[in-house]
Every structure is written in structure tokens, then in C-alpha cells.
Amino acid sequence: MSTSDRRKPYPFDLIEPAWQRVxxxxxxxxxxxxxxxxxxAGRPKYYVLDMFPYxxxxxxxxxxxxxxxxxxxxxxxxxMRGFNVLHPMGWDAFGLPAEQYAIKTxxxxxxxxxxxxxxxxxxxxxxxxxxxxxxxVNTTDAGYLRWTxxxxxxxxxxxxxxxxQRAEPIATYTGExxxxxxxxxxxEAPVNWCPELGTVLANEEVIDGKSEVGGHPVExxxxxxxxxxITAFAQRLIDELEGLDWPVGIKLLQSNWIGRSEGAEVGFQxxxxxxxxxxxxxRSPWIKVFTTRPDTLYGATYLVLAPEHSMVxxxxxxxxxxxxxxxxEKTARKxxxxxxxxxxxxxxxWTGAFAINPVNGxxxxxxxxxxxxxxxxxxxxxxxxxxxxxxxEFARKFALPIRAVVSETPALGLGGGSSPCDAExxxxxxxxxxxxxxxxxxGLPTPIAKAxxxxxxxxxxxxxxxxxxxxxxxLFSRQRYWGEPFPIVWENGxxxxxxASELPLTPPPLDDFKPTGTxxxxxxxxxxxxxxSETATRETNTMPHWAGSCWYYLRYCDPQNAExxxxxxxxxxxxxxxxxxxxxxxxxxxxxxxxxxxxxxGTEHAVLHLLYARFWHKVLHDLGHVSTPEPFQRxxxxxxxxxxxxxxxxxxxxxxxxxDDVIGEYGADALRCYEMFMGPLEATxxxxxxxxxxxxxxxxxxxxxxxEENQLGEWIxxxxxxxxxxxxxxxxxxxxxxxxxxxDIEELSFNTAxxxxxxxxxxxxxxxxxxxxxxxxxxxxxxxxxxxxxxxxWARLDxxxxxxxxxxxxxxxxxxxxxxxxxxxxxxxxxxxxxVVSKDAxxxxxxxAALALPKVAEHTAGKTIRKVIVVPGRLxxxxxx
RNA sequence: GCCGGUGUGGCGAAAUGGCAGACGCAACGGACUUAAAAUCCGUUUGGGCGAAAGCUCAGUGCGGGUUCGAGUCCCGCCACCGGCACCA
Numbered sequence: 018m019s020t021s022d023r024r025k026p027y028p029f030d031l032i033e034p035a036w037q038r039v040x041x042x043x044x045x046x047x048x049x050x051x052x053x054x055x056x057x058a059g060r061p062k063y064y065v066l067d068m069f070p071y072x073x074x075x076x077x078x079x080x081x082x083x084x085x086x087x088x089x090x091x092x093x094x095x096x097m098r099g100f101n102v103l104h105p106m107g108w109d110a111f112g113l114p115a116e117q118y119a120i121k122t123x124x125x126x127x128x129x130x131x132x133x134x135x136x137x138x139x140x141x142x143x144x145x146x147x148x149x150x151x152x153x154v155n156t157t158d159a160g161y162l163r164w165t166x167x168x169x170x171x172x173x174x175x176x177x178x179x180x181x182q183r184a185e186p187i188a189t190y191t192g193e194x195x196x197x198x199x200x201x202x203x204x205e206a207p208v209n210w211c212p213e214l215g216t217v218l219a220n221e222e223v224i225d226g227k228s229e230v231g232g233h234p235v236e237x238x239x240x241x242x243x244x245x246x247i248t249a250f251a252q253r254l255i256d257e258l259e260g261l262d263w264p265v266g267i268k269l270l271q272s273n274w275i276g277r278s279e280g281a282e283v284g285f286q287x288x289x290x291x292x293x294x295x296x297x298x299x300r301s302p303w304i305k306v307f308t309t310r311p312d313t314l315y316g317a318t319y320l321v322l323a324p325e326h327s328m329v330x331x332x333x334x335x336x337x338x339x340x341x342x343x344x345x346e347k348t349a350r351k352x353x354x355x356x357x358x359x360x361x362x363x364x365x366x367w368t369g370a371f372a373i374n375p376v377n378g379x380x381x382x383x384x385x386x387x388x389x390x391x392x393x394x395x396x397x398x399x400x401x402x403x404x405x406x407x408x409x410e411f412a413r414k415f416a417l418p419i420r421a422v423v424s425e426t427p428a429l430g431l432g433g434g435s436s437p438c439d440a441e442x443x444x445x446x447x448x449x450x451x452x453x454x455x456x457x458x459x460g461l462p463t464p465i466a467k468a469x470x471x472x473x474x475x476x477x478x479x480x481x482x483x484x485x486x487x488x489x490x491x492l493f494s495r496q497r498y499w500g501e502p503f504p505i506v507w508e509n510g511x512x513x514x515x516x517a518s519e520l521p522l523t524p525p526p527l528d529d530f531k532p533t534g535t536x537x538x539x540x541x542x543x544x545x546x547x548x549x550s551e552t553a554t555r556e557t558n559t560m561p562h563w564a565g566s567c568w569y570y571l572r573y574c575d576p577q578n579a580e581x582x583x584x585x586x587x588x589x590x591x592x593x594x595x596x597x598x599x600x601x602x603x604x605x606x607x608x609x610x611x612x613x614x615x616x617x618x619g620t621e622h623a624v625l626h627l628l629y630a631r632f633w634h635k636v637l638h639d640l641g642h643v644s645t646p647e648p649f650q651r652x653x654x655x656x657x658x659x660x661x662x663x664x665x666x667x668x669x670x671x672x673x674x675x676x677d678d679v680i681g682e683y684g685a686d687a688l689r690c691y692e693m694f695m696g697p698l699e700a701t702x703x704x705x706x707x708x709x710x711x712x713x714x715x716x717x718x719x720x721x722x723x724x725e726e727n728q729l730g731e732w733i734x735x736x737x738x739x740x741x742x743x744x745x746x747x748x749x750x751x752x753x754x755x756x757x758x759x760x761d762i763e764e765l766s767f768n769t770a771x772x773x774x775x776x777x778x779x780x781x782x783x784x785x786x787x788x789x790x791x792x793x794x795x796x797x798x799x800x801x802x803x804x805x806x807x808x809x810x811w812a813r814l815d816x817x818x819x820x821x822x823x824x825x826x827x828x829x830x831x832x833x834x835x836x837x838x839x840x841x842x843x844x845x846x847x848x849x850x851x852x853v854v855s856k857d858a859x860x861x862x863x864x865x866a867a868l869a870l871p872k873v874a875e876h877t878a879g880k881t882i883r884k885v886i887v888v889p890g891r892l893x894x895x896x897x898x
Numbered sequence: 899g900c901c902g903g904u905g906u907g908g909c910g911a912a913a914u915g916g917c918a919g920a921c922g923c924a925a926c927g928g929a930c931u932u933a934a935a936a937u938c939c940g941u942u943u944g945g946g947c948g949a950a951a952g953c954u955c956a957g958u959g960c961g962g963g964u965u966c967g968a969g970u971c972c973c974g975c976c977a978c979c980g981g982c983a984c985c986a
Contacts, residue, residue, distance in 0.1 A: 026936085264902095264903095265902080266901090266902050266903065266980090266981085267902095269901065269902065269981095270902075270981060270982080273900095273901070273902095273981085273982065274981095274982080276982095276985065278985075278986085280986080306986080307985095307986065308986060309985095309986065310986080321986090363984085386984095387984090388984045388986095389984080389986075390984075390985065390986090392985090393985045393986075394985075394986065397986095398986050399986085400986090401986090405986065406899090406984085407984050407986075408986080410984095485985080485986090486985095487985050620980080620981085624981090624982095657980095694910090694911095694921085694922070695910065695911090696910060696911060697911090699903095700904085700911095701903095701904090701979075701980090702910070702911090703909090703910075705909080705910065705923070707909095707922095707923055707924070708909095708910065708922070708923060710923080711921095711922050711923055712922080714922090714937095715921095715922080717936095717937095718937095721937090768910095768911075768912085768921085768922095769911095769920090769921080771921080771922090772911090772912075772920065772922075773920095773921085774921095775921055775922075776920080776921070779921095782938095783938085839917090840917095841916080841917040842917095843916085843917085843966090843967075845966080846916095846966065846967045846968095847967095848917055883966085884966065885966090886916095886966050888916060891916055891917095892916050892917070892967090894916080894966055894967060895966090896966045896967090
């Protein structure tokens with residue numbers, strides 16, 4: 018028998034579309050904003066958000082509904098609990114795949130995007146998610162991208178005031194050249210250029226020297242690009258992680274990515290060439306290095322500049338000029354991939370020049386090497402080979418001197434008589450210890466030596482305490498067609514903003530979207546569009562697709578607003594709970610401080626979307642456009658769903674599961690429940706079709722609790738369902754189920770919630786008569802998980818209105834109390850027997866009953882009973898030896 | 899190398915420091931059926947003893963520790979998965 022004509026366990030194929038229609042027609046999941054008819058200010062708000070999908074041509078896979086089902090259960094549950102629930106969905110529809118598909122087929126990306134969105138939406142609706150579709154957003158709509166551009170203009174029109182540590186309107190800047198401090202600026206900088214994609218990429222989009230999309234090689238190239246000054250917010254982006262209810266792993270990932278490190282900047286004066294007579298006073302430029310170990314300054318035996326460093330041309334001697342130039346060219350040709358892959362073997366070359374170590378006046382050589390990165394710190398280092406692995410390797414290879422200045426033990430550092438001509442150390446020691454061979458620092462433990470040397474350098478004016486971040490400014494322009502055009506025009510070599518009234522600026526119609534290959538964006542081909550006026554032309558770069566996702570959660574609050582990116586009251590209500598009548602005191606969800614109350618999505622966005630969105634949000638917050646400093650209060654990462662072979666799902670492995678097929682065979686409720694029953698939401702877990710079948714069987718059992726087939730083959734309410742009182746045992750199971758399912762939903766422990774509902778169903782299934790009250794309660798707690806089935810049976814049992822609109826049931830703790838308790842009795846921690854006693858039995862009675870057991874006597878024979886531990890309500894343990 | 903996470907039956911998993919394996923899958927046995935499917939009932943961690951009900955020992959990646967009692971807490975390892983990786 019083929020699977021397609023297998024008898025359906027219950028008629029889900031009829032009831033599911035029917036209820037989806039009812040919900041749509043009645044607007045069941047529409048939620049009003051403050052001021053709208055039907056808005057109830059007395060209810061607390063709950064904002065539960067999914068990471069909106071990129072509508073790819075492939076459609077949904079079973080990974081999508083995992084997180085979506087979790088949020089849907091939460092949304093439906095919170096609604097039953099009396100919250101105003103905001104649970105929206107939309108489309109992150111700009112981006113490379115649509116454009117590449119367009120290039121291949123010649124079809125406009127807007128066309129394919131619309132098709133894909135329709136396909137995705139149909140698939141999502143078939144799963145029965147309770148989204149408020151009236152709030153649907155699409156990042157490519159003119160009504161949306163208009164505000165993406167408007168936010169860009171806010172960023173462009175702002176600067177970071179170091180005194181207030183806040184973004185402020187550029188008008189408050191009193192310096193010379195505002196363009197130098199804007200949060201959006203143009204820079205000629207080495208960028209990640211991907212020839213295959215014909216665009217530059219952000220650091221975050223480059224993985225192991227290859228593009229995140231497509232895996233094409235990426236090379237470094239200097240280009241004029243738009244940058245966003247995210248580095249100004251580095252410290253706040255780290256600090257303000259603390260108050261967020263996010264997985265620790267993600268917080269760590271993000272703060273490591275930002276990569277704060279404390280150290281010092283130290284200046285080394287270069288020695289002019291030819292070298293002046295000793296004792297001559299001369300002026301020559303200084304090289305600044307960054308180090309986290311200023312305490313090792315006495316062990317610095319050479320300097321290394323990045324090959325790209327601007328001082329290289331200045332210091333290089335005539336004899337070394339050719340060799341240095343060759344080395345620099347070789348480095349420039351290397352892609353990032355080569356540069357890291359060849360990391361095993363250090364390379365470099367001497368510039369012929371020397372510099373002066375500021376603390377001991379020593380003359381040390383200046384080298385260039387590609388292991389020093391141009392983008393980090395000052396692009397130059399002092400090399401301390403005795404205490405840094407990389408410097409050690411380099412010094413060994415090029416026979417440079419190695420001098421130990423930190424000792425693991427204090428003894429070696431004492432005495433002060435240690436001379437700097439001690440033998441070279443046998444190995445590199447990178448840990449902390451005590452300074453030696455370091456003049457005034459000798460004997461000091463590393464942390465104190467650091468502070469001491471920094472104080473001395475500052476006094477001499479040749480160094481200072483510094484904090485460095487790995488985070489780079491965000492490369493924000495792309496040479497692509499399918500993205501938001503910059504609302505910028507160029508005139509006389511300078512950029513300026515479009516007026517907000519000129520927005521939206523939609524991409525020009527174009528037949529040929531292909532990258533030009535030269536780095537010139539495709540928009541350059543739209544010659545009419547480019548011309549803004551006689552003297553001004555439009556910027557032809559577009560924004561990266563992250564732009565739209567940086568603020569979509571705000572647009573959901575007020576998606577139709579034509580006056581503002583989000584209405585003031587709508588934003589305040591959904592982000593803080595404050596209602597217009599009383600804007601000062603927010604009704605806050607006790608579980609959440611601010612912002613989106615629950616955000617569910619994959620880990621892959623830990624350092625991309627989640628960092629960018631926080632950055633934009635902080636700018637908007639500083640400028641007074643949003644109420645909270647952080648967008649997402651609570652974050653949960655759903656785990657990856659693997660194929661049934663335990664491998665990542667992929668077309669090539671042929672292990673991809675299509676949710677449409679699952680729905681066709683077992684129904685949407687079975688798909689939803691199986692996705693939640695597989696295991697903990699955050700765990701990686703393999704798909705199993707027989708597992709789906711098991712869950713479908715459970716749902717069919719619930720169906721048959723209520724329904725049976727008559728002789729005509731019609732489903733009718735079973736006569737076993739009657740208005741009778743449940744007995745004590747059943748009542749206890751039902752109340753325990755209400756308690757556990759509610760608590761488990763709060764903890765996002767959906768798998769155990771479903772287990773409990775199975776237990777409850779199993780308790781009901783063989784009863785005749787079956788108490789209708791117990792069944793109704795079961796349906797209420799099942800409703801968020803299997804909403805179609807619950808609606809249908811609720812209606813069949815003549816329930817009032819929709820089950821989606823019911824109040825969550827309560828349980829009576831008194832019902833859960835049992836009269837008699839069974840105690841396991843252990844002897845020396847091993848289970849030997851059990852006793853049943855009254856729940857109120859005093860401890861002494863429990864102990865006596867346990868000791869009276871023959872099994873206990875047997876196992877304590879020949880031993881002395883030392884102690885009897887009675888844990889009330891739990892167990893008895895007899896300790897004997 | 900560094901940082902996270904995870905290790906429990908044949909499989910997915912569950913267990914406020916308190917009866918390890920709930921719930922489900924698969925497997926096996928049975929009922930119903932002309933037969934099958936579906937459904938329902940039962941068995942199912944391993945070893946030893948027993949004709950049997952049962953008894954007993956061992957068991958949560960490995961080695962230690964704390965505790966009356968450890969899957970759970972502490973210390974030290976191992977394996978796998980994910981992230982970062984010349985960041986000075």
C-alpha cells in the first residue's frame with residue numbers, strides 16, 4: 018500500500034483548511050494598536066518575534082517551522098493568558114540569490130521575489146500559524162525601503178560624541194569638517210572584494226577567505242566605500258549585553274567578535290638614514306605600536322610593521338628598497354585565504370631601518386611582515402619573541418635576538434643583579450609572572466609591572482593606556498542591483514543627503530543587472546536615473562541586505578504608517594508596554610525589561626544581524642526615535658534539524674524533508690507537534706518520519722476520545738462523552754496536566770508538555786463514560802500545539818466561540834495532593850523496598866514503618882543502624898555498617 | 899591553539915542532589931480480522947541465580963572527590979559538534 022492512499026488517522030485534511038479560513042475571516046489573530054478600536058489597555062503586552070525568512074526559490078524546509086511553531090505556541094498561550102500579543106511575520110527579500118537568479122533567467126528580481134513570497138506565505142498559512150498578517154512587511158516594498166533609507170539618513174546625519182558617549186545630530190558637532198565624524202562616511206579602504214559576486218563584502222560575510230554566500234574567493238582591494246561607524250559603539254555593545262536574557266554562548270560570541278583588549282600604545286622614534294653622529298639631536302617620525310603586554314617592553318628586540326603600513330615608504334633604506342617593494346607586492350597579491358593558510362610559515366623582510374626603544378634607548382631593527390595585520394591596533398607591533406609565540410617563530414626564523422623579561426617564578430627576578438646578556442631562553446613563555454631584566458620593573462608581578470610601565474611612559478609622553486577592539490567599522494555598500502539605493506547625491510566631489518521628502522528612492526528599472534566586473538555598480542548603467550541635476554549625480558552603490566532586517570521588528574509595530582518609520586505611541590506600547598494615557602509608567606511584562614519579549618531564531622546570526630540591529634537600535638535610541646536601549650530582551654536559538662541520516666539536510670544528500678509532504682500525509686498539527694516533541698528546542702536533532710507517525714497517532718487518539726465513526730462512515734460525537742464527574746485519579750491527571758503544560762510552555766520545554774498531554778490522553782482513552790469536562794480541559798491546553806484539532810473538537814463539543822479565544826485553564830493544587838505517599842526505602846543508598854503511608858504520617862512513623870520491613874532487616878543483618886534519613890514526601894534511607 | 903555546547907537503552911529523549919530510562923519510535927508477543935491495514939493489550943538496559951512469581955549484582959563517555967545518597971555538585975581527562983583563529 019502506498020503512503021498516499023493510506024487511511025488518514027483522522028480527517029485533518031478537511032478540518033485544517035476550514036479552521037484556517039475561519040481564523041482569516043474573523044481576523045482572530047489581528048491585534049489592535051493603542052488608539053485602534055478594540056484595544057484593551059488593561060492587558061499587558063507580549064511581543065514574540067521570529068527571524069523573518071529570506072523567501073528563497075526552494076520554499077520552506079522543516080527547519081523553518083521549528084522556531085515558528087515555538088513562537089506560535091507562545092503567542093497563542095500568552096493570548097489565552099490575557100496578553101495583547103504581537104506576533105507578526107514578513108520577508109527579508111533583498112539579497113544576492115534573487116539577483117543571481119535574475120541574471121541567470123533574465124526575470125526581474127521583483128517578479129521572482131513576489132512569487133517566492135506568495136509560495137512561502139502559502140506554506141506558512143498551511144501550518145496554521147497565528148500571525149497577524151495585516152502587519153506583514155516586505156523589505157523590498159517602496160513603503161518599507163523608504164524608511165530604511167530614512168534611518169540611513171539619521172545615521173548619516175549623526176556623529177558619536179565622545180563626551181556623552183552618545184550619537185547626536187551632526188548639528189551639535191562644532192569641529193571643522195563634519196564629514197569626518199559622521200556615523201555614515203565614505204572611505205578609501207582595503208575591502209573584501211569578491212570577483213565572482215562582483216561586490217565587496219563585510220568582514221562578517223567572509224568566512225575563511227571565502228564569501229559566505231556561494232563560497233567564492235575574496236581578495237583585498239582598496240576601494241571607495243560607505244562605512245558605518247559601529248566601532249564607536251563597541252563598548253556599549255559589549256556592556257549592554259549584560260542585561261539581556263540571551264544564551265551565554267551567543268553573548269560570548271558577540272563580545273569576542275567585538276574583541277576588546279586593554280593595553281598600551283607605545284611610541285618608538287625612528288633613526289634617520291643615514292644615521293646621525295651619536296649624541297646628535299634629531300627629529301624624525303615615531304612609530305606607534307599597540308601591545309597588551311607593555312610590561313615586556315624591555316624584551317622588545319625589533320619592530321614589525323604591516324606591509325601596508327604608511328611608514329614603510331618613509332623608513333625603508335635604499336639598499337632594501339627593491340626587496341621591500343617585492344615583498345609588499347607579493348603580499349598584496351595574496352588573498353586573505355592565502356594569507357591565513359600560509360600562516361604556518363612566517364615571512365617578512367628587514368626595511369634596513371632602526372628605531373629606538375623608549376625605555377632603554379636600545380637601537381632595534383624595523384621589519385615588515387604579513388603576520389602583522391594592517392587593520393588591527395596601529396598596524397605595527399613591538400616584537401617580544403621571548404613572550405609571544407608569533408614573535409618567537411619569526412625571531413627564530415630570521416635569527417633575531419630573544420630576551421627573556423618575564424620569569425614564571427619570583428625567585429629568578431630577585432636580586433636586581435640579573436644582566437641583560439643572559440643566555441637566550443629555550444622556549445617561549447606567554448603567561449604572567451615577574452619582570453626580570455627590566456630595569457625599574459624587576460621583581461614586579463605582571464599586572465603591577467603593566468601599570469607601572471604605563472605610568473612611566475605617560476610621564477615621558479611616549480605612550481599611554483589604550484583599549485583596542487577587533488571590531489571594524491561596517492562596510493555598508495554593495496555593488497549590486499537588488500538592494501536599497503543610497504539616498505545620497507554627489508556634487509563637486511562631495512556627498513550630501515536627499516531630503517526625506519524625496520524618499521522612497523526605488524531602484525531604477527534595468528534590464529541588465531549583471532555586475533560590471535570593474536567594481537562599478539550596476540546602477541551606473543541607469544544613466545537617466547543617475548542624473549540628479551545638471552551638476553549632481555546619484556550614489557550608485559546599494560545597501561547590504563542586512564539593512565532591511567536591522568529594524569523590521571520596529572516596523573511591525575505600525576506597518577502602515579506613512580508619516581513615520583513607526584508611530585510614537587505604537588513603538589512605546591509594543592517596546593515598553595506603556596499606554597498613551599499613562600506614558601510615564603510602563604506596564605511591563607514581569608519577565609522582560611523592554612523591547613521584543615522573545616526572539617527566536619538560528620545561531621548563524623550571532624555576529625551579523627544581531628549585532629547590526631543592536632547598533633542601529635542604539636543610534637535610533639540616542640537620537641530619541643525609540644524608547645529602549647536594546648531591541649531584543651530575550652533570545653532563544655532553536656537547534657538545527659538534521660536529516661534522518663543524522664547529516665545536515667541538503668539537496669545533494671537527498672535527505673531534505675519538505676513540510677508540505679508532511680502536512681499532506683499527517684496534517685499540520687502533526688507537523689507542529691512533532692517538531693516540538695523531537696527534543697529540546699535548542700538541541701540539534703535528527704528528523705524521523707516514524708516519529709511524526711507516533712505524534713500523529715497521539716492526535717488521532719485525542720480525536721477518538723471525542724469522535725467515532727457511525728455505520729455510514731460519518732464522524733459523530735462519541736456517546737461515551739458524557740457530563741459526568743471525573744473520578745479522583747482522573748481529576749488529578751487533568752490538573753497535573755494543566756500545571757505541567759503551562760509551566761513547560763513558560764520554559765519553552767515543549768517536548769515534555771506534549772509528553773504530559775499524552776499521559777493525560779492515555780488516562781482518558783479507555784474510560785467509558787468519558788467526562789466531558791476533562792476532555793475540554795485537555796483541548797484547552799492542547800490548543801496552542803494542535804490548534805486545528807482543538808478548534809474542531811471544541812466546536813463539536815459545543816464550546817463557546819473559538820478555542821483560540823478561551824482563557825487558559827487553572828488547576829487546583831489541592832487536587833494534586835495525594836492521601837497516601839509511596840516511599841522508596843533504601844539501605845545505604847540502594848533501593849530495597851517500598852512502603853505506603855498516609856501523606857500526613859509523622860517522620861517517626863515513616864521511619865518505624867521502614868525499619869519494620871523484612872527486606873530492611875535482611876540487609877542490615879549483622880550491621881549497626883547508624884542513621885535513618887527520612888525526606889518527607891520523597892524517600893527513606895537507612896544507613897548501616 | 900582559544901571559547902562555547904553535548905555525551906543516558908537499538909533510536910529521539912525524561913529526571914527541584916532522592917525509585918535512572920517518563921513520553922514516543924523501533925522490535926517482539928497477544929487480541930480483533932477470512933486476511934491485511936488500522937486499533938487495542940502486554941514485554942523490552944545488561945549480567946548472574948530461579949521451573950516460576952521473583953531474587954541479586956552492575957549500569958548515565960573515562961578517572962578521582964564531596965554527600966546518608968550523584969546522570970545532576972567539585973577536580974582531572976577523553977570523544978564529538980559549533981564558533982573564533984597570526985587580533986599583538
